[in-house]
Amino acid sequence: MPKAGETHVEIGGHLVRLSNLDKPLYPDGFTKGEVIHYYTSIAPAMLPHLTDRPATFVRFPDGVGHESFFTKNAPRGTPDWVRTENLPAPGSQKNRATIDYVVLDDVASLVWAANLAALEIHVPQWCAVGDGSAAPPDLIVVDLDPGPPANIVECCQVALMVRELLGPTAVAKTSGSKGMQVYGRWDGGDSRAEMKRIAQELEAEHPALVVSRMTKVLREGKVLVDWSQNHTAKTTIAPYSLRGREHPTVSTPITWDEVESCRDQKDLVFRAEDVLERAAAHGDLFAPLLHD
Numbered sequence: 001m002p003k004a005g006e007t008h009v010e011i012g013g014h015l016v017r018l019s020n021l022d023k024p025l026y027p028d029g030f031t032k033g034e035v036i037h038y039y040t041s042i043a044p045a046m047l048p049h050l051t052d053r054p055a056t057f058v059r060f061p062d063g064v065g066h067e068s069f070f071t072k073n074a075p076r077g078t079p080d081w082v083r084t085e086n087l088p089a090p091g092s093q094k095n096r097a098t099i100d101y102v103v104l105d106d107v108a109s110l111v112w113a114a115n116l117a118a119l120e121i122h123v124p125q126w127c128a129v130g131d132g133s134a135a136p137p138d139l140i141v142v143d144l145d146p147g148p149p150a151n152i153v154e155c156c157q158v159a160l161m162v163r164e165l166l167g168p169t170a171v172a173k174t175s176g177s178k179g180m181q182v183y184g185r186w187d188g189g190d191s192r193a194e195m196k197r198i199a200q201e202l203e204a205e206h207p208a209l210v211v212s213r214m215t216k217v218l219r220e221g222k223v224l225v226d227w228s229q230n231h232t233a234k235t236t237i238a239p240y241s242l243r244g245r246e247h248p249t250v251s252t253p254i255t256w257d258e259v260e261s262c263r264d265q266k267d268l269v270f271r272a273e274d275v276l277e278r279a280a281a282h283g284d285l286f287a288p289l290l291h292d
Contacts, residue, residue: 011108014081018115025063025117030248030272032117038242038272039114043107045284046240050110052127054085054101056235057118064119064244074100075116082109085128103128119242122235125191134232139289140166140186140195141236143226145179147211147219151265155180158202158210158223159259165198169288172259174268176243176251181229181236183289195227239286240279242272250275253285 006019021033039046057071073096074084082102089099104110104121113121125139142162144155152174159182163170166184174180199212202225211222229236237243237251252270262268270278278285 009111011111012106014079014108016108016111016115018111023063025060025119026248027063027065027246028248032115034272035117035119035242035248036111036114038248038276039110040107041276042240042279043110045279045286046238047104047106047110048284048290049239049286050104050121050123052103052105052130053123053238054087054099054128055104055113055238056122057102057113057116058120058122058244059116059118060244061117063117064246068244071116071118072099072101074102078102079112082112085130086132087128087134101128119244121238121241123238124232124235125186125230126232136188137186137191137230137232138291140184140191141229142166142182142195142198143175143179143224143229143236144181145219145224145226147216147222147224150221150223151178152180152268153262153265154209154223156259156262156268158206158225160256161202161206162198162225163256171253171286171288172256173239173251173253173286174270175237176241176249176270177245178265180254180268181251183286185289185291192227192230195225195230199225199227240275248272252278255282255285 008015008017023032025032058068059071060068083105084100085103086098086100089096125137127135129135144158146155159172162182169185172182202210203212211218211224239253241251243249248271250270252275
């Protein structure tokens with residue numbers, strides 16, 4: 001029987017426990033129930049980009065503005081129907097040889113994670129094979145991080161340059177915070193080294209706008225092309241993921257027309273309800289990344 005304040009729902013043949021649905025998780029009053037509704041509704045577009053990719057959560061058990069923490073290892077009490085993959089953990093800050101990652105392959109698992117107040121979902125550019133190993137990266141990501149007073153307007157200028165280098169499968173999304181990312185398909189080789197080469201090339205050609213080094217003193221008014229996000233130990237915010245900010249903003253796929261027409265940082269800020277409307281109108285703008 002459910003405890004007080006709990007309810008159980010059946011999703012895809014799995015019984016999912018939900019709790020504290022009226023609890024605000026954002027300062028503007030956006031509740032856990034609304035978070036779960038968002039992830040349930042966006043699942044058809046989001047799940048193909050999570051399938052087989054080990055997930056890292058950022059959990060906000062008491063809501064945004066309170067303590068948050070990253071979760072890589074499957075938390076205690078994870079239902080046996082939630083897929084986990086035991087994989088090597090290079091660079092683990094806790095000196096673990098392996099981690100039992102959660103893989104969000106279905107709606108029930110996504111809702112289960114949302115009920116843990118896992119507002120943010122981050123994934124790598126590679127997939128789990130299913131035998132305790134990882135496939136080579138199949139995506140390359142260009143993470144564009146503006147150094148104030150630069151903002152997403154300058155990021156869009158750089159994104160258009162990156163698009164020319166990544167080719168016809170290149171797609172863009174906001175970070176849901178202050179920057180954005182451009183992705184492309186990757187068929188082999190060292191994606192990190194390739195992205196470093198691209199970043200340095202852009203910096204040499206556009207030194208007033210682009211920087212490829214993390215040093216903060218170099219970043220004022222420029223866009224950092226963060227090539228390090230292609231390291232196999234790194235993750236990037238997943239498309240359609242909420243962010244733990246003041247409002248329920250989302251890492252939102254955008255069109256290249258929107259990138260070209262961006263003139264103000266407010267032009268590319270999307271809340272959960274906006275993203276559901278966009279998905280209904282445009283479908284999955286990240287679909288070009290999916291392999292047949």
